Amino acid sequence: MALLNAQGLRKKYGNQEVVAGIDLNVNPGECFGLIGPNGAGKTTTLRLLLGLTEPDGGSIEMLGEPVPARAREARMKVGIVPQMDNLDPDFSVRENLLIYGRYFGHSDADIARRIPDLLAFAGLETRADAKVQALSGGMQRRLTLARALVNDPQLIFLDEPTTGLDPQARHMIWQRLRALLNQGKTIVLTTHFMEEAERLCDRLVILDRGRIIATGTPRGLIEHHIEPHVVEVFGEGTDNWAENHGKALCQRTERVGETLFCYTQDSKAVIQQICRDPDLRYLGRPASLEDVFLKLTGRDLRD
Amino acid sequence: MGMSRYFRPPVLSWRFVSVWRRNFLVWRKLAIPALLGNLADPAFYMLGLGYGLGGLLPEVNGASYIAFLAAGTLCYSTMNSASFEALYSGFSRMHVQKTWEAILNTPLILDDVLLGELVWTMTKSLMSGLAILIIIWVMGLYSSFALSLWAIPVIILMGFCFTGMALVVNAVSPSYDFFMYYFTLAVTPMVLLGGVFYPVDQLPPFLQQASAALPLTHAIDLVRPLMLGRVPSGIVKHVLVLAAYGGFGYYLALALTRRRLLK
Known part of the structure; x- marks a missing residue:
């Protein structure tokens, strides 16, 4: 059973079909990559899958729920790391996790119990009470990742998770993502760093002009095309x-x-x-x- | 398809409470300067103009000028508080900090976010209105305490009205600068034509007609008699006008914000 399945997905803005018929499925426990040049339709596809915008055609099922009809229910068990950090600048690291956990309907006590693990995962144990603005770019990224785990999601979406990070910070994120895969989490990743896709993804699709132009394992794609x-x-x-x-x-x-x-x-x-x-x-x-x-x-x- | 899908009726869910709590936690960190702003600024206006200008004036509508001005200040301050919160703070949460986008990545939907913003902004404008009401009580600028209590539901209704209106402007703003249009073309006329500083019947007839279309006028028509110890006339009409501005405003704001963020 696929955790996420999309059939014939289409989305048009004006006259331009940004997503022009995409089929994909993501299996439990895998890291699935969505790669493509700028404007290929990666982010729009992601927004469609999450139920943040309505498709003009096609169907989506995520964690057994139809999307967008029951996107709210589907997102209960989904974690999302957006392309741009949108942490709350008014809050400390700990408060960011607390406030985010509340959006999932968790009690303050439940969230407080999870926070030490999340801080350890993000390597931010000593910065729990620091303001977000005092954190480096890499730390903010790790906090965004920890925040996406506050509801213990089965499926984690990452939209260009390492863009703008230095190599140390990037490797740290990769290591964390591998740890999540080892825990049995499922990951959907968009990136335009091919090295990142090659290292992390079990399977990936290459998107261009709103269509899937290739699909396979990183090794398989290389053997097949080059x-x-x-x-x-x-x-x-x-x-x-x-x-x-x-x-x-x-x-x-x-x-x-x-x-x-x-x-x-x-x-x-x-x-x-x-x-x-x-x-x-x-x-x-x-x-x-x-x-x-x-x-x-x-x-x-x-x- | 097209615009019609954005005009679906609002989805109401208690999940909005977590949005309210988020904003409350931010406010609590800055509560002292915020309360000072709620209290000090309108209080200085009221005292300065009330005594300074009031000393030159005979009684207005059968009350001292400062008592007359107090009711206007209460309404003005409530409106301002709702407008500033929904516009400047709301816009920074929606557009600059992308807080709303972060929230939309959870089980909350945009309807929850906007409802949370509505109730939060009403809460803030209630605090502003109450701050002035307390000054009025302390200074004895009321005739009947029981009637003055009825100002509280009017403050809540005003919060709804002016938040709904401001959220429409928020939904279509490209930047903070855009709010100037709303303040110049809507807020300022309301303040100057709505009867905050002087009775509307001092104005020439065509300005009185314009005044009757503005929600602040109706709010003042409710609050001023309550402060001066009278039951307002035309209560139903005034309440309906305020509720209609707020209700249509909120619905339109929701549709326009859906179009903006859920494209």
């Missing part, structure tokens, strides 16, 4: 090298600005060939989800 190795070549004479050797040695090449991306089954042969030309420099690496993403959604800016 050659296993990528060699990025730069320097004087890249064009000549591509013409004389690249095309023969690589399954696919792509010129982006000063860089030649070579997608290949055999990076050794490519690198050996490059090393014969002293003007060329290179970076060899395994293919990543980002390569898949760029292949499928293109390299044009989406502003």
Whole structure:
């Protein structure tokens, strides 16, 4: 039984169909990723799934409740980490958790019992009485995550949870999300950090222009769409090298600005060939989800 | 489809109480300056104008000028308190701090949030109105204590009326600057045409007609006689006007806020 199931989801703003027929299901205990460039429809899809806006077509069932008809009931067991922190600046860390717990109808005593665990989870035990404004960006993010857990949700939505965080803070969030998955929680994550999706997601869909253009496991998507190795070549004479050797040695090449991306089954042969030309420099690496993403959604800016 | 779905009737649920409690907790942290603002500002107006200007005036409507002004100040202060809370504070919760969005991620729906804001704003304007009423009692600016108690339900009704109206403006505001239109085009005319400082019958007929359409006029028509020891005339009409402004305002505000946030 899927915890979350959506069929034929559509949403139009004016003449633009922002969500143009999306089917997805999220299974218990998995981390499900929703990735796509800016404007692909990630946030709108999330809002539809949560019952915060009405679809123009399609059906949604979350935790056994039809959405949006019974979205209120469905959200009882859902935790949400929004894209922008919207913690209460007038309150301390502890008060933020207390006030949020009340929205779920929990008694002050019940919430107070949960607060020490939530503070420990967020690594904020010593900051319980600090004002939100006194916290660093990473701490605020962790508090937002802890706040989303105040009702002990089965299903947790995270909308770009690590945007704007430094690497330390980002790794800390990843570690916390893995801990939640180990506890058996189910996570739905939107992100445009492919590294994040690759590390965390069991399964993901790539969204573009309101449609799902690919779906699978991160490994599966890479194997299916991209050659296993990528060699990025730069320097004087890249064009000549591509013409004389690249095309023969690589399954696919792509010129982006000063860089030649070579997608290949055999990076050794490519690198050996490059090393014969002293003007060329290179970076060899395994293919990543980002390569898949760029292949499928293109390299044009989406502003 | 289109706008009609935003005009569904309000969903009423006790869950709004947690929104009220959130706002109350914020208020409690700043209660002393807030109470001072409720009390000191209108009190200085009332005392300054009441004695300063009142000394130059004969009796107005059969009462001393300060007693006449006291009833107007009570209504004015209640209206101002509701308007400022629903606009500046409400807008910062809705738009700037995104508090409403955070709440909508819980089992609460927008109808609960707006109902919580309505009841909270009415609570705050009740505190403002009561503050003036207490000054009136302390200074003995009333004729019958029993009748003056009836001002309390009128203060609550005024809170409903002016919160409903202000929430409409909140729902369509792009920024704080937009509120200037409401204060300049609605609040100021109400204060100057509604009979706060002088009887409405001092105004030329066309301004009296305009005055009769404004809710503050009707509030003052209820409160002033109560303070001066008389039963107001036309109670039903005054109550209906205040309730209608509040009711239509609140309903329209709910629809417009749904359109704004649930798009």
